[in-house]
Amino acid sequence: MNNRVFVLSSTKKPLMPCTPARARKLLHAGRAAIYRRQPFTIILLERAAGDTQPIEVKLDPGSKTTGIALVADFLCGRTVIWAANLHHRGQAIRSALTDRRAFRRGRRARKTRYRAPRFLNRTRLAGWLPPSLRARVDNVRHLTTKLQARAPIASAAVETVRFDTQALQNPEISGVEYQQGELAGYEVREYLLEKWNRTCAYCGARDVPLEVEHIVPRSRGGSDRVSNLTLACRPCNERKGSQPIEEFLKGKPEVLRRIQAQARTPLKDAAAVNATRYAIGEAVKSVGLPTTFWSGGRTKKNRVTQGYVKDHWIDAACVGESGAAVRIASGMQALTIKATGRGRRRVQGNDRFGFPRGTPRSAKRVHGFQTGDLAKLTCTTGKSAGVHVGRIAAIRARGWFVLNKHDRPAREFRLLQRADGYDYTNDQPSPS
Template structure:
């Protein structure tokens, strides 16, 4: 179960408490809710106090980053908070591609001459594309936010591969690197993610999977990742040394899917590699001790403790303390999705690149802002009752409320703010 963050009356972080303790403080009037996501209370009559250090662990990914707060207790390290942060790099890339297409189409028409603008721009050192920079900013933003809510003492990040085998054996060299305890972990983890942890031939899940050569080595196949897939033991033995075209002659759809999967680009791996050092550089600005660990070590810690695959569990298993970390029974991670803070686009375009809407309207009105999570109490009408969702502010006193199952208009006098818009959905 997730712990509740606690602040003193000067908004300084204290040690997180249990939900039962938080409820008791709220009922007794000794605390008040200051933030809903993540849930945080502030004490009314306490300043300062002794705290227990907490370690922030991060497992950065191309689409989702795992976040875990681990605290040392008498019976070992335990996860007191977990979250999964979903990035919006794909939506940013799509928006930029659409804008680029509209601008190029306008410049290619029979209008006055416009000089090309792609040769007169410079980029600063360490520049990253906006779709990648957003990942760095999201991780840094949440690390900084958790630092304000919890007494974090140090940070552990899964990013850099340390040469641990050379530490144990200074004479190791060449192919001997492939014979260590973590041999093959990096490649197997990549294949598991690429093929969705299922057999490529029969689609079996939750069974032991083996690395399988699509073009057998006996027929000249290589050990490159582009020639490897996952297979269950029966399919692997049945295929043997036959060519994949011969083995799947009666299943052309499966054959086509495998051949397409082998050519799948490594853009996710490239995104992680490109942002690896940028995330580390951004986290160093928090002025906390920081250590970097390899993905192979993380998986070794997780599989050694027989934990299921999840981003937040991978984050908990990062680092030295991840070898013996304890998960709370029934613990569920907070789901965080980056949504952005509005759009800079002043109006929408049609397919020809001309404006099709008016100028951008206000985003804040009557104390509410677009993206706020609110509670609505509608007294009558078709949507009478209590609802919770996000609002979109308009220039008139009728806001658009979006809940899990419906969308309708509601007057602001029926709304109560629960959580102010901060660029994320929960």
Template structure:
């Protein structure tokens, strides 16, 4: 289970406690629930206390970012909180493309519509598309939230999945981790991702794969990643030092695919690399020591400690401190999904791009807003029971509540008690 965050009477962060200790404090009336996600309690009669150093770690990804909080105790380093943060970059891209298509269609039909203004726009230095900036904002938001819940003393972040400098020049010096047994992890992990973790020649999966030169070194090939692929042992032996054109002369389709694949870069890697500087600058603004590491080092730490592959575990294994860290078997990550703060669209449109609904009415009804986590206790009628979940407000005062068992409609606002306001994220424990 996750540790429970603790605040003192003045809302200053203390060290997280065990869930059993939190239940004891709540049952004795010494603490109250401050927040549901992540679960936080506030003490009623205590100010200040002893705290230990805690490091916040991120493993940014194109679709999911791993988050880990590592406490540095006398018994060693132990993870106290883990989470997988799912981004909504693809959804943002689809929405923008849909809006662009609707506007273009209306202009092409010469209907009454404002003229195009895209020639008047200019991009600031360091501009990133909204789909990428949403990832940066998500990391910034959760770094701020966790800083208010636990005394963080340093931040470690994996800025790139693959150290491209290391891949281009294996003789890089001055960086200690690139020597010894870690050398080659960057290249191998990159190639496994690029070629789908299967043999490039025969498509074999779940077999030992070897790094192979597309153009043999004996015939002028280099060690650059653009000239490398992965192959099973049998294909590697059969190809030997033959050129790829000679080896695949009877398989023109495979030859064409491999030549095209060598020119492609990883889409997800490109997204991560594009946002690494923005994420780094955001984290530096917190005024804490920030260190940056590569994905090769992360995988090395994780495999040496025999931990399973997961985003939050990768985050815990980032950097030098990730080489020796304890992760309890009972700890389960909090699944956080970015859902946004609603839509700026005033009304929905039909397939032709014209309005099909009326303009939005008031956003807050009887003090509640769509997306709030509420607890509704119904004492009479056909819907007797207790419901805890997300609420969808209605102007008539009868709301819909979505729980794990489905959606219940027509719950009066008088029966509802808000547990946590909508904050742009969905949670799953």
């Protein structure tokens, strides 16, 4: 079963979503027209109003993916009528900011005009979040606003995930130990010497100079937390280098299991969810919806009790008290929504060293098109002959665009929908 199709009245008032079969009949009969292709929405041509039922939007916020589900009350019970997984681009934003910071530092270090550092003359507003986390909040607010304009949504339910980073590492932590933390009274190196019995974790050497070693190399995303640190002698440290520990110890499975048993779960994603949970709740409330907040434990209990598989949109459907009995059609397909951004602000590209490359961009749109627009390419000649529909991957000032690896002139393109900062694709049916 696919998601239901959003329906608007002739006055653009949201009505109850209908099944895809019903939408096809209305389109073929000329009683409706396509209003938006992604997510698919039709507009009735002769009907200005209609009866609606309250729909609840449910959200399962995550560090990388947020589950979204629309649930309505039918005679057969509470039913999911539309669902999606929203993939955030926080890591891409973080990488872009890291590159920009490196370029700026490089420019200041070269023999160029003096640029005073600006890290001490900026103030942050209350509730400030890093751009990579703010993007998650903005994505949820934008999608909630879009859904509110296309369906009669009356309320919202948000899972407020409460992560305790110390408790995640040590579930038995309590009392004074909880208040002081696991490193109270220790330097990091002394803590590691005590934890690893002053021996090399890889070869077991003792009474030799030991070095602090990252279990997951920093070049592969490893952190500096003590849960990712161990001790190694210099020969072992140099042999391991930036290899994954599984590859380095593939001939020593017992040693690998012992080290992994002492390693702690990385808490980067938990920290991201922890930092944004209240901001997402306030963002949903800001669109004017009565909002309730629920725990992740209740969501899991509802999902497991009903026998549903683990997925973000399924977790969203099971959020809250009403999620204890919710019907999900067998084989239902959820929409995959990927945040892509709305283009770059800079007008000129640069090479990997930060030096300008190419010519400055004169306009964001060329012949009425811009990167990310949904378009239809009709080509009659060459290897690209045929009809192709998709998002424009690149535009050029000379008037040639790239769509699905086809590089063709602008005259062969027809605009279907303006870019809105998201890419939409259908998921595979969920297991029943």
